[in-house]
Amino acid sequence: METFDIVKLASYRENNRIEAKAAKGGLPRSMWETYSAFANTYGGVILLGVKEREDGTFETVGLTPVEAEHLRQDFWNTVSNRSKVSAVLPIESEVEVLEADGGMGLAIHVPRAPRDERPVYINNDLFGGTYRRRGEGDYRCTRQEISAMLRDQGAETMDSKVLDDLTVADFNTDTVRAYRNRFRAVRQGSSWTDLDDERFLRAVGAAMVSREDGKLHPTFGGLLMFGNDYDIVRECPHYFLDYQETLDPTIRWTDRVHSGDGMWSGNLFDFFFRVNLKLAESLKTPFKLNGIFRVDDTPMHKAIREALANCLFNADYYGVRGVVVRRAPDRLVFENPGDIRTGVEQMRLGGVSDPRNGLVMKMFSLIDVGERAGTGVPDVFATWANAGLPEPQIEESFGEADRTVLTLMLEPDAKLDQNEHVFIRGEQITDNNEQLNGLNEQITDNNEQLNGLNEQITDNNEQLNGLNEQITERQRVILHFVEKSPSATYDDMARAAGVSSATVRRDAEILIGCGLLKRVGSRKAGHWEVRGEKNHDIR
Numbered sequence: 001m002e003t004f005d006i007v008k009l010a011s012y013r014e015n016n017r018i019e020a021k022a023a024k025g026g027l028p029r030s031m032w033e034t035y036s037a038f039a040n041t042y043g044g045v046i047l048l049g050v051k052e053r054e055d056g057t058f059e060t061v062g063l064t065p066v067e068a069e070h071l072r073q074d075f076w077n078t079v080s081n082r083s084k085v086s087a088v089l090p091i092e093s094e095v096e097v098l099e100a101d102g103g104m105g106l107a108i109h110v111p112r113a114p115r116d117e118r119p120v121y122i123n124n125d126l127f128g129g130t131y132r133r134r135g136e137g138d139y140r141c142t143r144q145e146i147s148a149m150l151r152d153q154g155a156e157t158m159d160s161k162v163l164d165d166l167t168v169a170d171f172n173t174d175t176v177r178a179y180r181n182r183f184r185a186v187r188q189g190s191s192w193t194d195l196d197d198e199r200f201l202r203a204v205g206a207a208m209v210s211r212e213d214g215k216l217h218p219t220f221g222g223l224l225m226f227g228n229d230y231d232i233v234r235e236c237p238h239y240f241l242d243y244q245e246t247l248d249p250t251i252r253w254t255d256r257v258h259s260g261d262g263m264w265s266g267n268l269f270d271f272f273f274r275v276n277l278k279l280a281e282s283l284k285t286p287f288k289l290n291g292i293f294r295v296d297d298t299p300m301h302k303a304i305r306e307a308l309a310n311c312l313f314n315a316d317y318y319g320v321r322g323v324v325v326r327r328a329p330d331r332l333v334f335e336n337p338g339d340i341r342t343g344v345e346q347m348r349l350g351g352v353s354d355p356r357n358g359l360v361m362k363m364f365s366l367i368d369v370g371e372r373a374g375t376g377v378p379d380v381f382a383t384w385a386n387a388g389l390p391e392p393q394i395e396e397s398f399g400e401a402d403r404t405v406l407t408l409m410l411e412p413d414a415k416l417d418q419n420e421h422v423f424i425r426g427e428q429i430t431d432n433n434e435q436l437n438g439l440n441e442q443i444t445d446n447n448e449q450l451n452g453l454n455e456q457i458t459d460n461n462e463q464l465n466g467l468n469e470q471i472t473e474r475q476r477v478i479l480h481f482v483e484k485s486p487s488a489t490y491d492d493m494a495r496a497a498g499v500s501s502a503t504v505r506r507d508a509e510i511l512i513g514c515g516l517l518k519r520v521g522s523r524k525a526g527h528w529e530v531r532g533e534k535n536h537d538i539r
Contacts (some may be wrong), residue, residue, distance in 0.1 A: 229266025
């Protein structure tokens with residue numbers, strides 16, 4: 001997290017990484033909800049002695065040095081009380097008394113909590129005192145969200161669980177045979193190739209001897225890898241693997257593979273190799289020879305394999321909505337339930353391997369699929385850069401269904417929204433106003449310029465009709481939704497349109513620029529206006 005610079009106070013805006021509180025009467029009680037929310041989401045800065053103006057900018061409220069120091073001492077006394085807060089996250093240097101505009105303030109830098117300390121909760125109340133950050137506000141987590149955080153706390157990954165009600169006879173024999181054939185091909189000379197199936201499955205981690213009955217049973221990772229869909233969904237009811245191919249806009253799916261169709265096993269091993277072949281078709285393979293043989297396995301192919309494997313390694317299969325892989329003409333999208341255990345920035349940097357499903361990763365790595373050193377995602381980024389393609393996008397979202405989304409663009413001229421990209425890459429605090437506007441719901445505060453643009457476009461009926469013809473069906477859905485619900489948030493619009501909040505932000509910017517949508521008032525108390533609706537057909 002970057003250091004907050006109070007000298008540039010006026011350039012900051014309240015968003016999902018910054019919260020301002022006047023604190024004239026001492027530490028506000030709501031501050032601890034924000035502390036919990038920041039710790040359980042991306043981290044952030046709590047500003048005490050600061051208030052938000054009508055235009056969304058900040059100003060100090062005029063705390064004296066004595067008052068600011070009292071707030072600092074009160075904070076440390078309270079945060080150290082485990083009956084008030086479950087974890088002390090900031091270090092001494094991250095709580096600063098600062099001065100600006102003749103007033104004092106306190107900047108409390110709250111880092112994202114490590115997974116073994118999440119959920120961070122307040123008032124000694126796990127299920128009533130756990131919060132997360134969404135937009136500019138804090139919300140109380142559901143039991144489902146809290147359970148997901150608790151699952152991630154343990155040193156052992158969730159797929160090491162032994163399933164005493166199943167035996168290795170429940171595995172899909174065709175999958176086991178196919179895995180052993182691949183293992184034999186890449187691990188020539190391994191003594192494991194001569195083992196019988198039960199001993200082999202125990203060696204790779206697919207089965208373990210239970211402490212309950214002393215017999216060999218599948219691990220959860222083994223069930224995911226070699227089981228049948230009907231057995232897997234008994235253990236995790238929301239389990240679902242889905243490949244969707246949309247190469248023709250007139251057809252919903254030009255191809256689809258999902259785990260529940262009853263036509264194949266539905267396990268991870270078979271899904272990976274079925275889908276990997278289909279994804280490889282999306283690449284334009286250059287003609288290259290190794291001796292007299294053509295080489296079809298390029299760095300791009302390896303990067304796509306890594307992206308698919310990483311998606312499966314890090315999915316929370318007890319979570320909801322399942323794994324979804326999408327192929328479109330210009331992009332590949334990999335979605336998995338669960339947040340990023342190491343955080344977005346560490347994932348980008350690499351070097352730290354912390355998979356949600358360690359046994360699944362081990363079993364794939366034994367057949368040369370997936371990097372175990374935490375370098376897989378950085379390699380994907382490097383490969384895309386070397387190919388001259390837009391930088392991959394990583395989006396991490398929280399809520400009823402925590403979700404991680406990796407998008408790989410396949411065309412060099414594909415246009416990426418840089419503001420959205422900043423949002424996706426961890427929403428770092430910055431004094432760059434353009435990026436801050438993107439982080440703060442990407443709405444400009446220059447009302448005079450915006451009104452002038454709206455008037456210019458609205459007055460030109462012919463031009464506006466042309467713009468109406470150019471907007472997408474999704475943008476039409478957004479316009480109709482906010483017309484009926486003027487106080488809607490970006491999350492509300494995203495649910496209505498069936499897309500991510502980041503996509504809705506980008507669409508809203510386009511609609512604002514076209515003069516079809518306008519934001520009136522402040523971000524918290526304002527509302528939306530659909531422009532030109534009565535005079536122009538946007539239906």
